[in-house]
Amino acid sequence: MEKINFKVNGVLKTVEIEGYESLLDILREKFNLTGTKRGCDDGSCGACTVIVNGEAVKSCIFSAKKVDNAEVITIEGLAKNGELHPIQKAMIDSGAVQCGYCTPGIIMELYSLFNKNLDVDEEQIIEALSKHLCRCTGYESILDGAKLAQKYLKEK
Amino acid sequence: MSNYSYIGKNIKRPDAVNKVTGKAIFLDDIKIPNMLYAEILTPPYAHAKILSIDTSEAEKMEGVVKVVTGKNCKFTYGDCIKDRYPMAVDKVRYIGEAVAAVIADTPHNAKQAVKKIKVEYEKLPVYTDALDSLKDDAVLIHEKNGEYWHLPSYKPIPNTNIANYYVLKKGNFDEALKEAEVVVEGEFNTKFGSSSAIEPHGTIAWFHEDNTIEIWSSSICPAIIQDDIARTYGVPASNVRVHIPEIGGCFGYKSDVTIEQTVAYIASHMKGYPVKWVASRKEDYTSSLIGHGARIKMKIGAKRDGQLVFIQSKVYHSTGAYADTGVNITMAATHTVGVYEFPYALCEGYTVYTNTPPVGAFRGYGYQYAHLAVERLMDILARKLGMDKFELREKNYLRKDKKFATGEVFNEDYGDIKKCSDAIKNIIFEKEKPKEDENYFYGRGFAAVVKAPKGASNSSKGCYVKFNGDGSVSVNMGGAEVGQGLRTVIQQIAAETLKIDIEKIHCYTEIDTQYSPWEWQTIGSMFTVQGGRALIRACEKAIDKLLENASLALRVDKDMLEYDGEKIFLKHNPNIFVKIVDLVRGYMHEDGVTVGEVIQATSDARLPRYSNPDPETGMGNLGVSYTFGAQGCEIRIDKKTGEVIIDNFASAFDIGKVINPVQLRGQIVGGVMIGIGGTLYEELKFNKDGRLINPHFSSYRFPTIKEMPKKYEVVFIETPESIGPYGARGIGEHPVLGVAPAILNAIYDAIGVDLYEVPISKEKMLELIKDKTKEKAGV
Ligand code: FES
């Protein structure tokens, strides 16, 4: 057992963790932040993507120990005051949500991507999205959604 | 043009906000007080006798409350053939089968303890391919084959590994052989694949002390689970309550009863406690249902002028260690002969036991294997006859008064294959093909497709429509939303039919057999057609009841009244009316006396005259509602890497009536992508010991955004279907059907090599290209 402190969606948390626990384990099991999804066990689907200190990470292969003193944002932290985040809105508007299981991870990926640089080109968007598997959409609407999100964010 | 308010509009999904905010609750998100966790032990051998199981060490581990084995298991289960054991009893038949399980307080403790269970096995020969388990000297995988209960139409062959033999016979086949002037043939193979939803399958089972049983599952078949669990545990079905939360994709393998019986068996040993098991990604591959594994030997005979005469096929389907979930897929692959009329057919299907995980539904349900064979052979036949491939096809397309191989007569409202085919011809084939250059070979391919639901003849979908006091409406149905968007379709159809603002229509969000109307299962691309029809019926009943109430309120005969969504008024004098809100709880007169019914209505709908196959000929009304389509592609093959790049993939479907264009396009391109995966990338690989060597997303690699076609084109044809709501047809599975044959036909067009097997990897492509170049150089 080891005690760590970190912020999740702006709220300070203290938690005891076991060495084998991943960030995904503690988000889901200890804080009930089940919006972050588990799709695999080897970091290859992106469903578990969250933001740690501004970077999109795959929380299933990110040791919980490493978030000590870090700032974590999950899908639950995006909508503010009952308003959807523009990326969330764009994914809906472009029809990019089918089963929705890949959606939180993809939204977090785009959140980090656009936060770092809102002027990324299509190739860079595709590069970021290629870390994510979606079995439903054939990706067309997800790419459209990403571009629409970029537009919404620029208009803001 | 029609003046619909909601049909044909891009209404946004009612569940999207919950999904983008992370609030949608999927199976693994559910926590129940006192919940325990199961971990399942699977064997190291794919076929072996169990000699002994020692659980004593595991029982002593931290957090362990119980260790369960199959030793005392007295039942088998299954919907079609009861050949499945919830946990292995005296032998194991595939790696991935449950041998024992630990129930513990945390998933971690359960995992640690399961490693301590010791099992002794005696190995038996392993077969991973139907052709091997069919050999004369093959050991039996099921000694009891033939003794298990099965649906009356099945024919298991005792003392063999054949779980079912099905034959379709149309016409006197001896005549067929005499009449045909040209014959083409091929042996096709669709290797094992996986639906691979991003959400792994999982179940929670809770046996209560009062003999009620609760199940939560990421399944699309709550009613089947309810019946099956009730039968197994000898309780009334009404004692079994099945909850279905959000489902993170299905594509087939979360249908039928799969892991639910195993988790229930485990939980039955801990009465009073909910027990949860969620597959790891690896277990999702090894221990739920996989797909495909179908070899087809096919011959097509024709006259010299291109008139088709016969089709003959033998389907050898490796359906894995248990055949319950695979048997209907073999049958579908066998009686499917594509979009053409064949005067004669002799098609035989063998459902064969193998030591691989059980095969279950996977988008296309066997139709894709037959389409691969038929559509490749049509191209080959055209070449042999020196005919244009479209001319050959057009000559033989099913149209008015032609007959399907199953004997059903084609009706014009079944759709228009020619229009679909023309659309693809225009998009893909009208322009000049680029010439081979330094880097690439270029090719174009085509395939025509058709599919009907493969269902049960009593399959139906129930609906309950309730008017609320403020005139808003709640719709409750039993259809499982897996991402296909049925909730949006429900809202649109209800709003259109009831003439009510769509904002006031609420669609159910989860299924709970305690409240949900009965639905057989949400499979076979049937929801829009059947569910939509049920919904219209319920809406019409509700309107009729409103009219009854209005007739009491206005003291006038019902037929003098008209409904417009807000009020009911006198046809000849609209100034005399009563508001809907004043009718929904009955009509209250000024003195408080209330008359009339509360406005709620139930209904259901099935496919009219859908039947079982005839025991002799295999024919029957096995389709009823068809969707026709055509698909085509432009590809490039990279000479250096062997990679097949898809520059354009075009699909045209006769959808009857488009209900929601954005959702429909999403279904089609999503299906095409699954088809591309199966054609170029995805294969579950078993070694000769029956071990799956790539049970991870990193090794079972399905397409990412980088493999997306450079362009998707989608065309909708709208020939109204008479039984579908507003003329609509089903579409869920159809987009995968033509992908493999279209790509393989394009590969022939590019390099002149006929391929018969999918997937075709880029390594294999590269070899083919090298051989080709050598051939050209005359080496
Ligand atoms: S769950 Fe983390 S990458 Fe798949």
Ligand code: FES
């Ligand atoms: S929407 Fe289902 S996996 Fe992406």
